[in-house]
Amino acid sequence: MIVAIGVDVDDTFATFVRVAVSTGTPIRLVNIRAAVTGDWRFDLPPTDGAKLFHADGDIVLDPNDSYFCRLIDLSAASDLASAGRWRALLAALRAWIEAVPGRVVNRPLGGVHNGSKPLHEALLLGAGLRVPPSLTSSDPAELRAFAREGLTISKTVCGTRAHTATVTPDDFTDFDPESGPVHLQRQIVGDDARIHVVGEHVIMHVALAGAVDYRRAGAIRTMTQREPPAALKDALIAATPMIGLAFAGWDFKIDADGTYWCLEANPMPGYGPYDAICDGAISRSLLKYLEHAS
Amino acid sequence: MTAERSKPAAVIIVAQRHDPVALRVSRALIERNIGVEWKTGCEAARLFTIRIDERGLTVSPDLPMFVRPSAWWAQPQSDPDARFLLRECHATFWAAAALCASPVLNRPGPSGTVGRLTAGALGQAEIHAAGSDGIEDDGTFWIEDADFRTGPLSLADNSLPFRARRVDPTADYEIVVVVGAQAFEATTDPRTAKHDLPARSLDLARRHHVQFAAITWEVAPEAALPVRLNPAPDMNELRYRSADVLNALCEALLA
Numbered sequence: 001m002i003v004a005i006g007v008d009v010d011d012t013f014a015t016f017v018r019v020a021v022s023t024g025t026p027i028r029l030v031n032i033r034a035a036v037t038g039d040w041r042f043d044l045p046p047t048d049g050a051k052l053f054h055a056d057g058d059i060v061l062d063p064n065d066s067y068f069c070r071l072i073d074l075s076a077a078s079d080l081a082s083a084g085r086w087r088a089l090l091a092a093l094r095a096w097i098e099a100v101p102g103r104v105v106n107r108p109l110g111g112v113h114n115g116s117k118p119l120h121e122a123l124l125l126g127a128g129l130r131v132p133p134s135l136t137s138s139d140p141a142e143l144r145a146f147a148r149e150g151l152t153i154s155k156t157v158c159g160t161r162a163h164t165a166t167v168t169p170d171d172f173t174d175f176d177p178e179s180g181p182v183h184l185q186r187q188i189v190g191d192d193a194r195i196h197v198v199g200e201h202v203i204m205h206v207a208l209a210g211a212v213d214y215r216r217a218g219a220i221r222t223m224t225q226r227e228p229p230a231a232l233k234d235a236l237i238a239a240t241p242m243i244g245l246a247f248a249g250w251d252f253k254i255d256a257d258g259t260y261w262c263l264e265a266n267p268m269p270g271y272g273p274y275d276a277i278c279d280g281a282i283s284r285s286l287l288k289y290l291e292h293a294s
Numbered sequence: 295m296t297a298e299r300s301k302p303a304a305v306i307i308v309a310q311r312h313d314p315v316a317l318r319v320s321r322a323l324i325e326r327n328i329g330v331e332w333k334t335g336c337e338a339a340r341l342f343t344i345r346i347d348e349r350g351l352t353v354s355p356d357l358p359m360f361v362r363p364s365a366w367w368a369q370p371q372s373d374p375d376a377r378f379l380l381r382e383c384h385a386t387f388w389a390a391a392a393l394c395a396s397p398v399l400n401r402p403g404p405s406g407t408v409g410r411l412t413a414g415a416l417g418q419a420e421i422h423a424a425g426s427d428g429i430e431d432d433g434t435f436w437i438e439d440a441d442f443r444t445g446p447l448s449l450a451d452n453s454l455p456f457r458a459r460r461v462d463p464t465a466d467y468e469i470v471v472v473v474g475a476q477a478f479e480a481t482t483d484p485r486t487a488k489h490d491l492p493a494r495s496l497d498l499a500r501r502h503h504v505q506f507a508a509i510t511w512e513v514a515p516e517a518a519l520p521v522r523l524n525p526a527p528d529m530n531e532l533r534y535r536s537a538d539v540l541n542a543l544c545e546a547l548l549a
Contacts, residue, residue: 039425040455044414053425081453084440085424088455092422095414113404118344119389122351123404133347136386138340146345158385160378177340179379181386244404 002290003061005030005093006070013070015272019283025291030059032093033074036085042092046099050092063100066290070106070268071097103290105198105247111267113243115159117183120264127239129262132188132253138180143172151187159264188253188261195228195250196271197240199292201285204228205274206254220273225281232260240265247286249274303331305547308338308387309362314529316362319547322540328548335365339383342390353394358547360399361391363407363526397547399473399506400525408504411523413459416498418519424455436461459521466513469531470495473506473542474549480534486511489518498523505546508532 002020006013008031020027030052038054046063071093075086094108113120118136125131135146136157146152147169154167166187175182192207205223228236240248249269253261275282305323307330309316320330333341338359345352366384371377388406391398400408414420421429426447429435435447439456443449450456469480470491477492495509498520508527511518524531532539 039427039452040423041425041428042422044420044422045417051428085455088422088424088440092455095422109405112406115406116385116388116392118346118386119392119404121346122389122393125346125351131346133345135343135345136389137343139343142343156378156382157389158378158381160381180340181342181382183386 001026001028001062001065002068002287003028003030003065004068005032005097006068007032007072007074009033010070010072012270012272015275015280016068016283016286019275019280020287022280023284023287025287028059028065030061031056032071032086032089036082036089040089040092042096044095044099046096050096061096063096064102065100066103067097067100068105068286068290069093069097069108071108103246103292105286105290106268107244107246110245111243111248111265114264114267117155117157117159117264120159123243124239124262124265127242128235129239130259132186132261132263134183134185136181136183138177138182140172140175140177143175143180143182143184144169146184147172149186151189152184153187155183155185157181157183188255190253190255193226193228193250193252193254193260194223194274195232195236195252196248196269196274196282196285197236197250198247198282198285199289200237201289202228202233202236203274203278203281203285205277221277223274223277225278229260246289303329303357305330306338306341306357306359307332307362308335308359308365310334310364310367313362313364315527315532316360316364318529318536318540319360319543322544323547326544326548328544333365334368335387336368336380336383338365339387339390342386344386344389344393351393353390356394356396358396358398359391359394360543360547397549399543399546400504403503408502408523408525410525411502412457413519413521414457416520416523418459418521421458422455423450423458425452426450426456429458434460434462462512462514464514468511468513468518469534470509470511471507471527471532471535471539472496472499472504472509473539474546476542478535478538478542480531485515486513486518489513491518494518494520506543 034054034056035052040052042050049060049062052059073090075083121131147167152167154165156162195204204226206226207223245267249266251263271282307316307320323330343354388402392402431447435458437447437450437456437458438444439454468486471478472495477495491511499507504525507523507525508531509520510522512521
């Protein structure tokens with residue numbers, strides 16, 4: 001059995017469930033927004049089923065089932081009492097899901113290194129992928145020198161979504177180290193590719209060049225599905241579990257020579273908009289991956 | 295921050311100045327004529343330059359570090375920009391400490407820094423629950439609720455979720471401190487000797503990717519169970535073998 005655990009207001013979760021229903025795939029749902037209002041019991045180690053009791057109905061989770069998780073924390077949007085229940089339920093779910101033996105998509109600890117870009121890029125390099133040169137520093141001389149070496153963009157170190165901006169050496173003339181650290185990366189001019197990988201399934205979408213960040217430019221809708229180079233496909237099928245993920249949304253830039261430069265591997269990707277372009281192919285791949293284990 | 299001695303810093307201590315364990319380590323290093331430099335978490339983050347290019351990866355400076363959670367204890371930031379900058383510093387230091395070639399205690403990994411692990415994370419039976427119905431209260435359960443109150447299961451009320459585990463009220467406790475490949479038992483009590491706690495502690499530390507930790511064991515005649523792994527031991531846990539532990543920490547940092 002496939003169990004989907006998430007929140008009903010999450011578009012990606014809704015996309016997955018919708019495709020499961022439309023393909024007639026048996027699936028059980030846990031809506032965390034409902035579960036948090038009821039009672040629960042999770043035994044560790046997970047030798048027995050976990051139990052959730054709430055108004056929508058009682059559910060027993062079998063540790064041997066397959067799990068699609070999007071454990072989104074809405075405690076910050078809740079009142080004080082509810083926030084405590086959110087944190088406690090998510091802590092229980094994370095501990096239990098991390099321990100179950102079966103296939104899990106979006107394990108809680110999977111890919112957390114994406115929260116430190118230099119560390120993440122080092123891991124991508126170690127997985128055999130080509131990564132644009134980068135520098136993380138609070139030293140104005142180092143930052144200026146890097147920016148002088150070629151087209152340069154500035155990104156957040158911690159991965160918080162922000163405007164990715166082009167920078168020049170002059171931007172660091174009066175730089176105060178107390179304003180740092182700063183993460184700079186060599187800008188690759190070219191098309192954008194998003195490649196979703198789950199198990200052996202690889203689905204690539206390409207957006208034509210034109211923006212530093214195609215997602216902010218609203219270009220997702222214009223993306224087209226293409227077959228990735230065979231060598232890259234094999235590399236990503238191997239690299240995805242190597243960096244601790246069952247499912248990843250890989251971001252690449254394709255330069256004028258046709259070289260694929262890896263920008264990042266998104267853990268728990270919000271793949272809904274891409275799935276809409278390929279008529280649910282990503283969701284179907286996820287279901288096949290989870291069904292295979294079931 | 296300046297070096298404690300005229301020698302160039304050879305070890306960076308990343309901690310608040312009043313951290314008792316960090317103070318002891320600092321003193322031990324200085325007694326060995328090793329230069330020490332103190333940094334808070336943000337100060338340490340701003341020290342490093344991390345470069346990734348066609349030649350590979352470099353972290354500079356590349357110096358041994360002794361890292362404590364107190365490094366990040368700061369006044370809560372109400373300003374969103376200040377909170378963001380704190381996250382940027384944390385992410386940078388995480389990468390530098392994970393990637394540098396020199397010894398780091400404790401070195402963060404791809405999943406971050408290991409926090410305090412309690413019984414459930416160490417493989418012992420534990421229950422996470424909301425509502426105590428269905429848990430038979432035989433007097434052996436101990437809970438911690440969502441407000442961090444601890445006590446017997448009877449303390450649980452239906453409004454607060456809690457974690458629970460069985461506690462043996464007749465059990466003894468032993469603490470084993472791990473530093474690298476060395477393990478130091480707090481006592482020489484013969485009741486704990488038969489449980490091979492040093493070897494089991496080293497195995498636990500290795501599996502959880504920590505190089506320095508205090509592991510607390512619940513010891514009964516027939517079995518000993520790990521109930522806490524603390525990767526930031528305080529002096530209460532170290533004091534039984536402090537000389538040996540400090541010696542081992544210095545050796546590990548200077549390896």
